[in-house]
Amino acid sequence: MNLFTFLLHLISAITTDNCKTIQCGPGITSDNCIEVIDDTVSVYGCKAGYICDYSILGDVGPWQNISCTQSYNFVNKCGNIYENKQLTGMPCCKDSDCYSNKCNSNACKGYNVNEECDISEQCDLDLWCNKKKCTSVKDTNLDCSIEEQCKAGTTCSNGKCIKMFSLDIGSKATSAKACMSNFIANDICENIEIYSGSRKLEKPYICSIDDDCVYKLSYSGDVYMTNKCVCSGVNKTIGYCGEYAKYLPDVNDMWSEMQYTNSNCAGSMAHSIDQQVLYSCGSISYSLFMKFTRYYGQLAYFNIFNSEALKYCGMELQIFDPSYEFALEISGSWLIGLGSVLGLWI
Ligand SMILES: *[C@@H]1O[C@H](CO)[C@@H](O)[C@H](O)[C@H]1NC(C)=O
Ligand SMILES: *[C@@H]1O[C@H](CO)[C@@H](O)[C@H](O)[C@H]1NC(C)=O
Secondary structure: OOOOHHHHHOOOEOOOOOOOEEEEEEEEEOOEEEEEEOOEEEEEEEOOOEEOOHHHHOOOOEOOOEEOEEOOOOOOOOOOOOOOOEOOOOEOOOHHHEOOOOEEOOEEOOEOOOOEOOOHHHEOOOEEEEOOEEEEOEOOOOEOOOHHHEOOOEEEEOOEEEEOOOEOOOOEOOOHHHEOOOOEEOOEEOOEEEEEOOEEOOOOOEEEOOOEEEEEEOOOOOEEEEEEOEEOOOOOOEEEOOOOHHHOHHHHHHHHHOOOOOOOOOHHHHHOOOHHHHHHOOOOOHHHHHHHHHHHHHHHOHHHHHHOOOOOOOOOOOOOOOOOOOOOOOOOHHHHHHHHHHHHHO
8 A cells, every 4th residue: 555645636625626426335345435436436334343534524625535444342341452551531441451550430540639640631530730740620710821720621711711612702712612602713702604705695505616605703704714615515516615614603502502510531531522522521411422413513514414415324324414403402302213323323
């Protein structure tokens, strides 16, 4: 295998007028799960024991083949499986699997207060690694210089520990996580509004390939970015201005639901915005994890979600759920319809 092969393909990109057709491949494979042949991109599932990183489908960048990689399922398979010491809150089978040499109910405990550490993730809950010693974290509103100094579910913005996703649009912030939109520009919490020229676009922000998409900041009104219309994966003439869909005002509600105050992990994992980390660290429930994954998938893969290019395999391959509609109230009913697919998502 030639590691530099991909350099040859930098000319083809999802944004250019050289749009490709994206389609569900027939079945599963252990080889390429994203296969680019001429003007067609086929998307496959990986056979058992293998996983695919589908993120290129949501990226604006050059196309390349992506292959299935082996995955290991550690759950309930205790033996000599952990090559490295495990961080606080991570799974373990025996004491020696953990930095602290303490494995309680299959999760690593961290170093206690004043014990020596290299990184905050090795310390126990509500501690951070300050000058090589695990030290107590600070309460909300106290002074900070880095996020790790603050409690789980908070961040350091404008020199103070502050609850994540709590500031209104227009507030001053130095960390995006402090904003209800999880987005800042010029140190202000902002959302994105989408225009084509001077015309404001409505969902799903359809554009003609070759048109410019203008992404404006909702508070300041300034132009954040002007980029080309992004290909839909089905039509060489029509695309979407969906590159910054993650910062639309609709998404603020999702972040407000994601606020958390507890974590079984420490350091950056206790300040994460990654739903997989938050679920593994016990910060969010399984139903919230699922809700986030389904909704965020639609935003991260905005163009192929809206064009329905992967309508028949998007859910099965855990890329996004084409049928999901985000609603603020927490209800368990949507879980039932998913049935057997649920088990695949972790
Ligand atoms: C992807 O792999 C297939 C063979 O599996 C090959 O024919 C094709 O040229 C490759 N495409 C790219 C862009 O490397
Ligand atoms: C592709 O876009 C053109 C508009 O340029 C439209 O006439 C045609 O119906 C579209 N095709 C599909 C399959 O959506």
